[in-house]
Amino acid sequence: VDHDRIGPEGVRVISVSDEGEFGLIRRIVARLPVTPAVLLGPGDDAAVLAAPDGRVVATTDVMVEDRHFRRTWSTGYDVGRKAAAANLADVVAMGARPTAIVVGLATPGDLPAAWVDALADGLRDECALVGAAVVGGDVVGSDTLTVSVTALGDLEGRAPTTRSGARPGDHVVLAGWPGRAAAGLALLEAGHGDHPLTAAHRQPRPDYAAALAMVAQEEITAMIDVSDGLLADLGHIATASGVRIEITAAVLPVDPALVEVGELLGVDPIDWVIGGGDDHCFAATALHVSGNVTAIGRVVALDDDAAPEVVVTDREVPDNRGHEHFR
């Protein structure tokens, strides 16, 4: 008997390879409710979803064990919540309401099947926050545990909120508390796994409602999901829109817990706020400031021959390019 398959009390743990592909799929599908938008759910060659707008928004994100999560730090449920959130936030950042996700799971055969159950529950529960459903997927073997999610959404008649619409004079607004996930990860890396802020790494909580409320008011000119880091992602808006974005550090929302953790770990908490990804805050440019958001700066015109950039006007900041894979 494989040692890995013995649980804490010596009980044999059912693994993915014990279940087999079709057994595993049955376990997963049994945990997933459908929504009115699901015209045909899991079990056929493909799912069929309502797309009442006549356009569909689509995005995909891949999470890899020991790169995006560790099984010692995150449960299957955590990984499901996080993988869904990363994709749903991208859909919402386009001004669309998420309708469904499909999931690709590549897994070692000795992964406990209960971990996959928990993953499915996490995907399902995060989707439920926005009324979306898990409608299909694929399960294959791999030496590296990998979760690929594709999310779809409906624009409900609105124009998409792209990165390219920011104009001089617009306000820069932010929904959410950036830097919490990065501080949580720093705590885990420093061995402080019991600190409450580590939950922000395990299960980021995008403020979907605040973003969708902004979108509904139709005063948003550009929006982005902050996943690389606040300055880096505002840089994507600046570049796509051909503008300069000026941010005031003093008005950035700083979770008081970041100050406490910064003292514990010897880190200036503003570094997490401007450079940390993975919180899936929503940054936008807007004609007016309203709703549950923080005004953090303004869009200004580029000087002749100047390159688009993001500037923090009231303090020195390190040259922060945000998160980039392979670098």
Added chain:
Amino acid sequence: VDHDRIGPEGVRVISVSDEGEFGLIRRIVARLPVTPAVLLGPGDDAAVLAAPDGRVVATTDVMVEDRHFRRTWSTGYDVGRKAAAANLADVVAMGARPTAIVVGLATPGDLPAAWVDALADGLRDECALVGAAVVGGDVVGSDTLTVSVTALGDLEGRAPTTRSGARPGDHVVLAGWPGRAAAGLALLEAGHGDHPLTAAHRQPRPDYAAALAMVAQEEITAMIDVSDGLLADLGHIATASGVRIEITAAVLPVDPALVEVGELLGVDPIDWVIGGGDDHCFAATALHVSGNVTAIGRVVALDDDAAPEVVVTDREVPDNRGHEHFR
């Protein structure tokens, strides 16, 4: 200098980690044309596609190195063609026209960037066969090279061709030549990499046109993409429809090359025909037989208390459950 990065002529090969995430994405996107259905292509939080039917078909498949392909046997271009085909065939098997795919690439940092270029070209060219476009993706680091594709499609006003519509009296029809990919893989495994049939493993060629022509005639009652094996996939139709399916081995389409390779390797070619997956043939049940398909059997009513099954009426066949991961 890393040995892996030196090409055959001693020229340093640009790797994925040399390019970095954003450089790699720029390389990929530069190779991808858009189609009229692409309302917003790569470069934002998500893509926006036309979904004129008001419904969208969605499916996902994951391919893992050394499980679904080997880099010694398949080029990046081959893997791109195959990864796209597996998903596009699922969309077509629902009776829908594919419109777009999104792609998740998890890759070791030392993968040559040119391999990724070729992958993108393969994805693009397979999509072009059905008028679809590559509209987005994600690139992350991983120890295991993994390609996740999600394909979307439009039903053009038709009902989806599910697995559950087969009725007693229907004909069973097949578009394509099953078993060629399995025989090609057997050749590669036996060291016959130079045999032409190995191309069927590297680049399966689903007959999208034949399947879409069947769908347009609206005489299809059920359809499936043959990826697990002909008998196994017809078994999925039998189970979902609650029927018995009777197949005549003598009328199955057998590529003459299978006979030759069967003699070479000591395999009965019919085993590849009924058990081999990965050709992405289309099997369907239909009110009439017409078009570029082969009639291979009939749907019959279940006897009282009998379980749905697939029976080959004119010869003994091994108990063939088709391909299942982890088994």
